[in-house]
Amino acid sequence: MSGEALLEVLPLLGQAEARLIDIYRLISQGQHREALLKASVLVEDHPNFHLAHLVHGDLLSLQARPVRQLGDVPDTKAQAAAEQLAALRDESARRLRALIERPPQGSIPTQFLALSSQSRHAIAVDASRSRLYLFENLTPTRSGANGFAAPRLRLLGDFYISVGLQGIEKAVEGDKRTPLGVYYITSNLNPDNLPDLYGVGALPINYPNPLDVQRGKTGSGIWLHGTPREQFVRAPLASDGCVVLSNPDLERLLATVQIRTTPVVIAPSLEWVMPESLDAERRPFEAALEAWRSAKSRGELDDLKGFYSSRFQNQGRDLAQWWPRVEGELRSAGAARDLQLKEVSMLRWRDSQDTMVVTFGEVAQGQTRGVTKRQYWARERDQWKIFFEGNT
Numbered sequence: 001m002s003g004e005a006l007l008e009v010l011p012l013l014g015q016a017e018a019r020l021i022d023i024y025r026l027i028s029q030g031q032h033r034e035a036l037l038k039a040s041v042l043v044e045d046h047p048n049f050h051l052a053h054l055v056h057g058d059l060l061s062l063q064a065r066p067v068r069q070l071g072d073v074p075d076t077k078a079q080a081a082a083e084q085l086a087a088l089r090d091e092s093a094r095r096l097r098a099l100i101e102r103p104p105q106g107s108i109p110t111q112f113l114a115l116s117s118q119s120r121h122a123i124a125v126d127a128s129r130s131r132l133y134l135f136e137n138l139t140p141t142r143s144g145a146n147g148f149a150a151p152r153l154r155l156l157g158d159f160y161i162s163v164g165l166q167g168i169e170k171a172v173e174g175d176k177r178t179p180l181g182v183y184y185i186t187s188n189l190n191p192d193n194l195p196d197l198y199g200v201g202a203l204p205i206n207y208p209n210p211l212d213v214q215r216g217k218t219g220s221g222i223w224l225h226g227t228p229r230e231q232f233v234r235a236p237l238a239s240d241g242c243v244v245l246s247n248p249d250l251e252r253l254l255a256t257v258q259i260r261t262t263p264v265v266i267a268p269s270l271e272w273v274m275p276e277s278l279d280a281e282r283r284p285f286e287a288a289l290e291a292w293r294s295a296k297s298r299g300e301l302d303d304l305k306g307f308y309s310s311r312f313q314n315q316g317r318d319l320a321q322w323w324p325r326v327e328g329e330l331r332s333a334g335a336a337r338d339l340q341l342k343e344v345s346m347l348r349w350r351d352s353q354d355t356m357v358v359t360f361g362e363v364a365q366g367q368t369r370g371v372t373k374r375q376y377w378a379r380e381r382d383q384w385k386i387f388f389e390g391n392t
Contacts (some may be wrong), residue, residue: 012157014249016046032062049232052087087235093238094130107272108153111265113282115139115151116343119261127168128269130236133158140219141321151275159249162234173219178241179207182347182357185262199226199247201254205264210376210388211355234339285356288384297339309385338365354379
């Protein structure tokens with residue numbers, strides 16, 4: 001990465017990380033004395049930043065002998081020390097990879113097919129890079145007859161993170177893995193009520209979501225949270241399943257995002273594309289959602305029921321138990337009236353199954369207010385079917 005390109009990226013990083021990356025830049029340019037001066041100040045400002053101490057130690061060693069690699073210290077037989085050194089080298093490599101392999105300007109992760117202006121921000125986590133990306137949503141308030149809107153996201157910053165000690169793809173309680181999928185922030189926990197382990201605060205997400213429940217996944221208490229006082233960050237694989245940031249970076253999130261409306265995508269790795277390239281993926285599902293809206297507007301129960309999966313579940317209720325509620329909604333509306341879907345968000349999750357998480361305002365014609373709904377759709381035999389529906 002050129003010096004000019006690096007200077008453009010640094011403002012997007014956490015403040016301490018930007019300073020560390022600048023030290024790496026000076027080292028690569030052979031400016032070891034200036035790098036040492038900056039490293040000395042960095043470790044003084046952040047005495048718990050272990051990777052910064054390692055770099056500072058290498059720069060001190062460089063005054064007397066060549067340094068062959070990061071953490072160029074004599075081999076140790078102490079397992080704990082060797083593991084800590086390996087984790088710090090891994091952390092450094094992941095930070096540098098995220099710096100070099102930047103998302104193209106204006107690109108977004110493929111999961112964000114559409115995002116309502118009600119979601120003022122969005123988060124995406126790339127586990128392979130130990131990275132969390134924070135976006136500002138610039139999508140217009142409304143676009144299209146029923147509120148469909150192509151996403152317009154601006155990258156506000158990206159931050160180093162830790163995930164589960166055993167990696168990703170959480171399946172059961174206590175497996176020390178971080179879940180994968182589309183989630184939403186559900187609350188903002190007061191740090192005064194939390195142990196020091198969680199640092200300056202925590203943002204819980206809605207794991208297990210309805211797709212996780214369908215798959216029989218268990219566990220709870222998955223949060224975005226900070227670090228204890230003695231640690232600036234944690235190793236890339238170190239949590240019980242949560243996504244862990246440095247306290248300064250978490251403070252940035254706490255001051256920015258909103259509960260209930262902020263989506264959090266956690267992926268093994270992120271694929272970045274230009275927003276317009278997602279139009280072709282979004283339109284077939286838009287057609288299915290529009291057909292569902294039309295059937296409900298007409299009050300045609302038989303046609304409407306065809307959109308629901310036989311696997312439908314909502315808090316233990318199957319479709320037969322849920323359907324009276326749908327019929328009740330139609331009866332309470334009286335004569336069939338046109339429904340409008342406003343502020344539609346569509347987030348796609350693809351693994352062994354193709355799933356769409358859709359949030360929208362359902363407003364009857366002639367009314368100014370309605371209910372906000374969230375549906376989970378899955379492709380079954382090349383047709384989109386609803387397997388969860390509820391109010392948010």
